[in-house]
Amino acid sequence: MTRRLIAVFSVLIIVFSAGCQLKEEGEENERDIAMNIIDSNSNIKSIALQAEEFTLQDVVDKPFGKALVIGQLGEVRAFKEGYFNAKGDSIGYVDKDGDEIKDVAGVIIDPPEGSITDSYYDIKKYIENENVMFLLLDGFGYHQYEYARENGFLPFLKNYEARKALSVYKPVTNAGLAAIITGTTPEENGIYSRKQRELKVDSIFKQALELNKSTAYIEGNIGIVNTEVQPVLNLDENKDGYTDDEVYKSIIKAIEDGNEFIFAHFHGIDDAAHSYGPLSDEAMERIKTIDSYIEGIVPIWDGVVIISADHGVHSAEDGGDHGEFRYEDLIVPYIIINRGSNVE
Ligand SMILES: [Zn+2]
Ligand SMILES: [Zn+2]
Structure with a gap:
């Protein structure tokens, strides 16, 4: 199977509000919400992980231009031909140049200037x-x-x-x-x-x-x-x-x-x-x-x-x-x- 197919079958996507409810249930579930995807006027989705590797295109249903990947320590990277990789209780990001974020907080597509x-x-x-x-x-x-x-x-x-x-x-x-x-x-x-x-x-x-x-x-x-x-x-x-x-x-x-x-x-x-x-x-x-x-x-x-x-x-x-x-x-x-x- 291609990487894309594996991602489609194995990434469990839950709606944002459900994600928030989960988070409030307690510490145990908090890490299930591994990564949020937003744009500048909406919360698009939360991604809970079951995945090996996936790209942004696998999980965002609409076309987008620029995207920024942002880490738990405030790291900011422009998204460029990178993929996300679920490891343990976090999702990491690596781009084609090997630049990485170990624990991704979220992605903003079409961010403001x-x-x-x-x-x-x-x-x-x-x-x-x-x-x-x-x-x-x-x-x-x-x-x-x-x-x-x-x-x-x-x-x-x-x-x-x-x-x-x-x-x-x-x-x-x-x-x-x-x-x-x-x-x-x-x-x-x-x-x-x-x-x-x-x-x-x-x-x-x-x-x-x-x-x-x-x-x-x-x-x-x-x-x-x-x-x-x-x-x-x-x-x-x-x-x-x-x-x-x-x-x-x-x-x-x-x-x-x-x-x-x-x-x-x-x-x-x-x-x-x-x-x-x-x-x-x-x-x-x-x-x-x-x-x-x-x-x-x-x-x-x-x-x-x-x-x-x-x-x-x-x-x-x-x-x-x-x-x-x-x-x-x-x-x-x-x-x-x-x-x-x-x-x-
Ligand atoms: Zn304040
Ligand atoms: Zn305050």
């Missing part, structure tokens, strides 16, 4: 000649952005074009933030889950320091990864359940103090999405509140504003969650505003 790692390069490009502000909207996936825009929760940002950008695996705050500030994948910067804090490479803050740009890094109530510029922390002083209003005030102060580079992290969308769900009224109200803050910032900032997210959030039984290989977690909006106009 953009990546959250573009943030580093865009900041670096603009900061040479002008002021730059980066607003990190934690847990603001593209699907939430779209829903908010269509339902009146983005009265300000709806006026601007948002591109789709791919986050990193795992789509959690540490890994997403590290990718944004270093322009590198988790494989390169060493931060691939919630557990790591030490960057293996320099961040954009080092660049800003070297260029003698006065810099403010404005965080919520805790530091996420260790950076060359210490974050200014903001506690929920008025006890409204969110640090966003305090972060907003800190941004206004940082503008008034004449900073040339401001990096600020709004946590509220993620918090509300965890508690109530990514498309809940509470999460949408958070998005609307932060939209109003951005409306307050853009006219008084003499420079470029870049807005993106570390990851999105998917619906879960008791609200929302992230950290899985799914489009809701991995696809985020990416917006550049230069003095009120969109930058393409």
